[in-house]
Amino acid sequence: MSCPYCMAEIIAGRLVCVSCSRDIAVPPALLAERDDLRRKRDLIRGELQKARGELEMIRTRNRSRRD
Numbered sequence: 001m002s003c004p005y006c007m008a009e010i011i012a013g014r015l016v017c018v019s020c021s022r023d024i025a026v027p028p029a030l031l032a033e034r035d036d037l038r039r040k041r042d043l044i045r046g047e048l049q050k051a052r053g054e055l056e057m058i059r060t061r062n063r064s065r066r067d
C-alpha cells in the first residue's frame with residue numbers, strides 16, 4: 001500500500017504518512033468514493049474541454065460573419 005497523497009510506501013499500522021505527514025487513516029470505502037469522484041471529475045473536465053472548443057468554434061464563426 002502507498003500513500004494516496006505522495007505515493008510513498010506506508011508503514012503498516014501508521015496513521016500518518018512518514019513522507020508527507022498527512023493523515024492516511026482513511027477508510028477504504030472513502031478511498032473508493034474518492035477514486036470514483038476523480039473519475040467523474042475527469043469525465044466532466046473532458047466534457048468541459050469539448051464544450052469550450054465548440055464555444056470557440058461558434059465565436060470564431062460569428063466573428064467572421066460580422067467582418
Ligand SMILES: [Zn+2]
Binds near residue numbers: 004
Ligand atoms: Zn504521503
